[in-house]
Amino acid sequence: MNPSLEQLKILLAAAETGSFSAAARKIGKAQSVVSTAIANLEIDLALTLFDRSSRYPQLTQAGSRMVKEAEILLAQSERLQAVAGELAAGIESRLTLAIDDDSHLPWLGAVLEQFANRYPMVELELLFPLMEDVTELLVTGRAQLGICYQREHPQREIVTYSLTEVAMPLVVSPSHPLARKPLLREVDLQGSRQLMVTGRREGSERQRFRLSAQVWWVEGDLGVLELVKRGLGWAAIPAFLIHQPLARNEVVKLKSDFISGQALTLELQWHRARPLGLAGCWLKAALQAL
Numbered sequence: 001m002n003p004s005l006e007q008l009k010i011l012l013a014a015a016e017t018g019s020f021s022a023a024a025r026k027i028g029k030a031q032s033v034v035s036t037a038i039a040n041l042e043i044d045l046a047l048t049l050f051d052r053s054s055r056y057p058q059l060t061q062a063g064s065r066m067v068k069e070a071e072i073l074l075a076q077s078e079r080l081q082a083v084a085g086e087l088a089a090g091i092e093s094r095l096t097l098a099i100d101d102d103s104h105l106p107w108l109g110a111v112l113e114q115f116a117n118r119y120p121m122v123e124l125e126l127l128f129p130l131m132e133d134v135t136e137l138l139v140t141g142r143a144q145l146g147i148c149y150q151r152e153h154p155q156r157e158i159v160t161y162s163l164t165e166v167a168m169p170l171v172v173s174p175s176h177p178l179a180r181k182p183l184l185r186e187v188d189l190q191g192s193r194q195l196m197v198t199g200r201r202e203g204s205e206r207q208r209f210r211l212s213a214q215v216w217w218v219e220g221d222l223g224v225l226e227l228v229k230r231g232l233g234w235a236a237i238p239a240f241l242i243h244q245p246l247a248r249n250e251v252v253k254l255k256s257d258f259i260s261g262q263a264l265t266l267e268l269q270w271h272r273a274r275p276l277g278l279a280g281c282w283l284k285a286a287l288q289a290l
Contacts, residue, residue: 092277100148130199193233
């Protein structure tokens with residue numbers, strides 16, 4: 001008997017969550033359904049996929065290999081469905097683009113102008129969630145396309161396309177004590193207030209670039225920049241935002257002996273299994289070309 005796509009999805013959920021009960025919650029099914037599906041899959045494949053001798057099931061060596069194969073098969077299946085959906089779709093009436101911070105709007109403006117001329121009847125919605133919230137909107141179907149910085153732990157359902165590298169220099173105001181140090185050590189940054197962008201979730205992404213023991217959390221790069229200019233702390237800020245503040249001597253770049261060339265990858269994202277209409281496909285292609 002050939003394993004079904006549903007069985008493979010349950011296998012991945014169990015592998016990702018680490019337990020059958022957590023997998024059941026993730027996919028919205030009873031735990032007994034998950035346990036039975038895994039057991040039947042093991043029978044169909046003539047393999048033991050999980051070691052059940054401890055409190056939580058552990059993938060066997062064969063199970064780990066099957067997980068990798070299942071990921072490939074499911075990705076191909078989802079791509080087939082998405083391509084078929086896009087071929088069948090006409091011009092959608094509404095399209096939502098989720099962008100990590102509204103500070104990206106200036107460089108997106110030209111593409112949005114082209115979109116307006118090409119699809120004047122499509123209702124475009126621009127949302128500005130931060131960090132993990134962009135991916136969450138894509139997973140739930142609330143948004144069709146997303147632009148955000150590369151995540152530390154990407155999700156399998158989301159396809160990513162690298163748009164560019166964004167330099168993230170460390171800056172402070174000219175009056176800040178750190179501005180008078182010719183070369184910063186790690187301990188200098190650890191002992192001074194750090195200003196950091198945050199979404200509305202507690203998670204690893206929020207703490208990813210934290211160095212200081214004291215942090216002020218700000219919802220957006222423009223807000224961080226304003227507080228930096230007022231001398232309230234140091235921060236890593238996208239280079240495209242600080243050209244004018246640097247020219248006006250509102251901020252200065254810091255030099256460090258342990259951080260050099262810090263940059264983040266900016267990505268275009270979409271859900272692997274959700275088809276885009278004609279307008280969405282055009283916008284995706286235009287952003288990739290940009």
